[in-house]
Amino acid sequence: MLSPLQRHLTSVFLKIFWRDRRSIFFSLFFPVIFMTVFSFANSREQEPIAVGIINNSASGVATEFAEMLIESPLFNITIGEEQRLRDELIAGDQTMVLELPETFGLNLENQSSEINVVVDAAQVTQLNLIMPVLEQTLLSIEREFRDIEPMFSIEIEDVQARSQRYIDFLLPGLMAFTLMQLAIAGSGFNIVEYRRKGILKRLFVTPIEPGDFITAIVLARMAIVLVQLSVLILFAVVLLDIRIVGNFFAYYFVVILGTIVFLCQGFCLGSLAKTQEAIGALGNIVIMPQIFLSGIFYPIESMPEWIQPVAQLLPLSFVSTGMREIANAGATLVEIFPSLIGIAVWFVISFVAATRLFLWKEVAN
Amino acid sequence: MPIIEVRDLAKQYPLPDNKSEKFFAVNGVSLQIEAGEIFGILGPNGAGKTTTLEMLEGLNDIDGGEAFIDEIDVSQNPYKVKEVIGVQLQANEYFDNVNLEELLGLFGALYNRDIDPKALLKKVQLEDKAKAKPANLSGGQKQRFSIACALVNEPKVLFLDEPTTGLDPQAKRNLWDLVRNLNKSGMTIVLTTHNMEEAEELCDRLAIMDKGKIIAEGTPQELILEHAPEPPEAPLHGDLEDVFLVLTGHGLRE
Numbered sequence: 001m002l003s004p005l006q007r008h009l010t011s012v013f014l015k016i017f018w019r020d021r022r023s024i025f026f027s028l029f030f031p032v033i034f035m036t037v038f039s040f041a042n043s044r045e046q047e048p049i050a051v052g053i054i055n056n057s058a059s060g061v062a063t064e065f066a067e068m069l070i071e072s073p074l075f076n077i078t079i080g081e082e083q084r085l086r087d088e089l090i091a092g093d094q095t096m097v098l099e100l101p102e103t104f105g106l107n108l109e110n111q112s113s114e115i116n117v118v119v120d121a122a123q124v125t126q127l128n129l130i131m132p133v134l135e136q137t138l139l140s141i142e143r144e145f146r147d148i149e150p151m152f153s154i155e156i157e158d159v160q161a162r163s164q165r166y167i168d169f170l171l172p173g174l175m176a177f178t179l180m181q182l183a184i185a186g187s188g189f190n191i192v193e194y195r196r197k198g199i200l201k202r203l204f205v206t207p208i209e210p211g212d213f214i215t216a217i218v219l220a221r222m223a224i225v226l227v228q229l230s231v232l233i234l235f236a237v238v239l240l241d242i243r244i245v246g247n248f249f250a251y252y253f254v255v256i257l258g259t260i261v262f263l264c265q266g267f268c269l270g271s272l273a274k275t276q277e278a279i280g281a282l283g284n285i286v287i288m289p290q291i292f293l294s295g296i297f298y299p300i301e302s303m304p305e306w307i308q309p310v311a312q313l314l315p316l317s318f319v320s321t322g323m324r325e326i327a328n329a330g331a332t333l334v335e336i337f338p339s340l341i342g343i344a345v346w347f348v349i350s351f352v353a354a355t356r357l358f359l360w361k362e363v364a365n
Numbered sequence: 366m367p368i369i370e371v372r373d374l375a376k377q378y379p380l381p382d383n384k385s386e387k388f389f390a391v392n393g394v395s396l397q398i399e400a401g402e403i404f405g406i407l408g409p410n411g412a413g414k415t416t417t418l419e420m421l422e423g424l425n426d427i428d429g430g431e432a433f434i435d436e437i438d439v440s441q442n443p444y445k446v447k448e449v450i451g452v453q454l455q456a457n458e459y460f461d462n463v464n465l466e467e468l469l470g471l472f473g474a475l476y477n478r479d480i481d482p483k484a485l486l487k488k489v490q491l492e493d494k495a496k497a498k499p500a501n502l503s504g505g506q507k508q509r510f511s512i513a514c515a516l517v518n519e520p521k522v523l524f525l526d527e528p529t530t531g532l533d534p535q536a537k538r539n540l541w542d543l544v545r546n547l548n549k550s551g552m553t554i555v556l557t558t559h560n561m562e563e564a565e566e567l568c569d570r571l572a573i574m575d576k577g578k579i580i581a582e583g584t585p586q587e588l589i590l591e592h593a594p595e596p597p598e599a600p601l602h603g604d605l606e607d608v609f610l611v612l613t614g615h616g617l618r619e
Contacts, residue, residue, distance in 0.1 A: 008474035012463065019462035198456025202514075205422050205452040206475040207444050 006212050006219075013220035017186070024228060027185070031178045031232055039167045039240040048076040049130055052085035052097040061105025061145070068141050074133055089120055095130060171242050172327040173296035175232065176320035179225055179255060180290065183262030184269065184283055186221040191270025191358075192279045210358060218263050225259050226252070246326035250333045254326065257343045258319035264350035265315075271357035290316040295324075315350075318342030368435055368522060368553050369398035369421070375429030376416050376577075390416045392577035393430070398570075400521070403544065403554045405568035407561075407609060409618040412574040414557040415455070418524055421555075422452050435521055448476070451515030451523045455530075457507050459499040465510060466495040469517060476518040489513045489543060505536025509543060516547075523547065525556035529563055541567050561606040575613045 002010070018024075053066050070077045078085065078094065088094045099116035115138075119127055143150055194200050203213065236242040244251060265286065273279035293307065294300070294316035300308055311317055322339035325331035333340065376391040391413040398404045406414045419425035421432055423443035432439040435449050459468055466482040473480035486492045489509040494502065502510060508528055515523055525544070529537045537560075544567060548554055558564055564571055565585045573581040573588070581588055585605055593603040594611045 005474055005477055008471065012460075012467065012471045012474075015467065016460050016462050194460075197458035198454055199459060201424060201456070202452075202454055202459075203475065204424060205447060205450070205454070206472065206518075207447045207477075208475045 002215070002219075003212070005208070006215050009208075009212060009216035010219045013216050014223060017220055017224045024224065027178075027182055028228055028231060031174055032235060034174060035167070035171065035232075035236055035240060035242075038170055039242070048074055049096075049133070050076045050078070050094045051134075052088060052094045053077060053079045054082045054085055054097060054099045055079060056102045057100050057104035058102075059105040062100050065100070065105065065141060065145075068144070069137065072137055074137065086118065089118060092120070095119075096127070096134075167240065168242055168328055169299075169324070170297065171236050171244075172323035173294070173320040175229060175255070176258060176294070176316055176323050177291060177296050178232065179229055179259050180262045180316055180319070181287060182225045182228060183221065183259045184266040184287065186225065187217060187263045187266030188268075188270035188273070188279050188283060189266075189276070190217065190221075191267065192273055192276055195274075196276070210355075214267065214354070214358065218260065221263055222256065222259050226255065229255060244327045245330035246328075247330075247332065250331075250336075251323060251326045253333060254319060254322040254336070254339070254343070257340070257347065258315075258323075261315055261319070261343060261347050261350050264347070264354040267354035268350065268357050271354070271359075290314050293317070294320055296320060313342070315343070315346040318346065366433075366436060367397040368400040369396065369404075369555065370433040371396040371417075371421070371430070372432075373430035374417065374420060374427065374432055376413070376420060376425060377428050389577045391420070394574070394577070394579055395430075396572060396579070396582075398553060398555060400553050401548070401551060402569045403548050403556070403567055405564045405571045406555070406557045406574055407559075407564055407571055408557075408574035409559075409613050411618060412613075413577040414574055415526055417574070418526055418555070418557060422450060422524060423447060448518060449521045451512075451518060451520030453508070453511040453515045453523070453525045453528060455526045457499075457511040461500065462498070464496045464498055465491060465513075468499065469513060472514050472517045478518060480517050485513045485516060488516065490539075503536070505532050505539060508532065508536075508540060512540075512543065512547075520552065522553045522555065525554065527557055527559065529558065529560055537563070561604065561609060565605045573609065573612055580612055581608075 051069070053069065055062055055066060066077070066079055069075055078088075082099070085094060085097045089097050097118040099118060101113055101116070104113045104115075117134075140150070191200070233244070237244065269279055269282045269286065273282050290296075293303070293311040294314050295311070296316070300311050300317065300321075303311055318339045322336045322343065325336050325339070372395050374391055374394040375389060377387045378390050380386045380388055394413070394417055396404075406417065408414045416425060420427050421434065421439060423439060423446055427440045434446050437445045437449070439446050463471070465486060469480060469482040469485055473482075483492060483495065486495055489512055491502075491506060491509055491513065494506065494510075499507065499510060512523075512525070512528070528544070529540055532540065541563065544554055544556070556568070568585065570584050571582065571588060572579045581592060583591070588608050589603070589605060592608045592611055594607050
């Protein structure tokens with residue numbers, strides 16, 4: 001348990017950190033923006049594709065065809081004049097325009113008609129996705145007209161019986177990344193700042209032990225980081241409808257372990273760096289590679305073979321993988337044991353390094 | 366036994382432009398300071414005043430010689446020494462977002478003591494600033510607050526490192542009064558200064574340091590009588606500043 005001194009010191013640091021609302025707020029700014037952007041980018045894919053139809057045919061089949069397309073939830077159909085639709089296509093209001101020829105549906109039995117698809121080539125990447133969908137829809141409409149039973153139908157069943165969007169994949173990684181940043185900045189930058197102000201020196205001439213000082217900062221900063229992450233999670237779950245499948249306590253358990261590891265690493269950096277510039281540079285050396293290699297934005301499995309073993313051993317990889325398995329797959333703490341072992345090993349390394357490097361006398365001067 | 370006993374104290378640093386060569390920042394300093402004295406250490410910049418204090422406070426390792434405070438060996442028992450000393454450093458910044466009362470509570474906790482912040486603030490005439498942040502204090506108030514922080518453990522020895530540097534005359538005299546009052550209550554005070562008036566007014570005894578050594582020691586009056594510059598025609602001419610310049614030379618220090 002904590003000694004009275006440690007409790008007092010922790011409460012003072014809590015006050016110090018908590019009263020710095022501006023930095024608490026601004027450090028949440030980036031992840032909030034990030035999540036919002038990704039969740040909107042995500043939901044846009046599910047919007048119907050805007051398609052214009054120019055119906056040059058007077059036949060009933062053409063009208064019926066157009067109506068069937070209108071009924072399809074995949075498309076948002078506008079029927080109209082050629083000139084207007086072309087203008088809309090150029091303006092980007094339509095993704096493509098279908099031109100039904102005069103002969104469309106007149107000779108249903110022995111002649112196929114050609115549908116002219118007008119597109120804006122600038123949207124070529126989207127077209128690659130849309131064309132198969134369009135072809136599929138046209139085929140099934142044709143089948144209905146000709147009254148042919150389809151030979152087979154495809155039904156997709158998720159093996160995990162849940163819907164997984166990119167944002168669901170992203171959230172745990174983003175949380176892990178955010179907690180790493182908050183923790184490293186929260187200890188490392190503070191140490192450098194306290195040294196610059198001469199506060200460490202002043203503390204050193206009192207009988208306080210370095211262990212008490214480190215304990216107090218770790219506990220106080222941990223409380224702040226947990227509040228910050230809870231705000232983010234609340235934001236994600238309530239406003240962005242992101243699902244966390246697993247147990248919340250298990251999730252927070254990994255969060256707490258990760259925070260301790262990164263706080264210790266912050267102490268190492270803060271002890272090594274002598275200036276605010278140096279801690280910025282050192283921090284980037286630790287943080288930057290992990291952003292890209294720790295499976296935050298895309299799975300580690302999608303990286304080049306040779307880099308995967310290294311990537312998997314990074315501290316942030318263990319934390320983000322553990323959090324993701326709990327959040328996305330509902331894994332229990334037992335099931336993410338490999339990640340927990342990895343975090344534990346990193347904790348030992350970081351803790352030993354922090355206590356070795358954080359020598360009052362040298363860090364204070 | 367004097368409350369502070371220093372014998373042949375030495376501190377070596379590598380030269381800034383040639384790391385393999387070393388120089389003595391403090392070179393064989395010996396001092397005896399009696400309980401209840403106000404003792405001043407005078408010297409130009411780089412003379413080794415602060416380094417000497419830092420070794421006594423445990424902030425700097427002692428490379429040679431020995432030091433005892435209240436009969437405790439500083440290098441053997443640094444933590445015991447910290448219990449009986451109070452320290453005001455040159456830098457006097459504190460944590461942001463915490464007011465004076467809370468900071469004093471924190472310092473009390475560091476010594477494992479329950480203290481009365483109000484009473485301490487009253488002692489340094491800051492009782493109406495209890496809820497203020499240190500950053501919003503004036504120079505003189507900051508120094509007085511630093512002294513309040515140094516008093517939380519009711520120290521036997523109070524170290525003040527250039528306490529009046531940068532203060533206006535009013536604040537300076539106000540601080541002298543505070544130091545005298547603390548001294549009257551029995552506290553031994555060791556201070557460094559550049560201010561000759563301060564040394565002459567405030568200190569019972571002085572040591573003048575230069576290049577890591579003590580080059581003169583005594584009461585202000587003794588030093589003036591002994592070292593005041595020529596011409597010696599009566600009445601004796603010159604003040605402590607002249608003594609200082611005669612002893613340490615007129616060259617500008619960095």
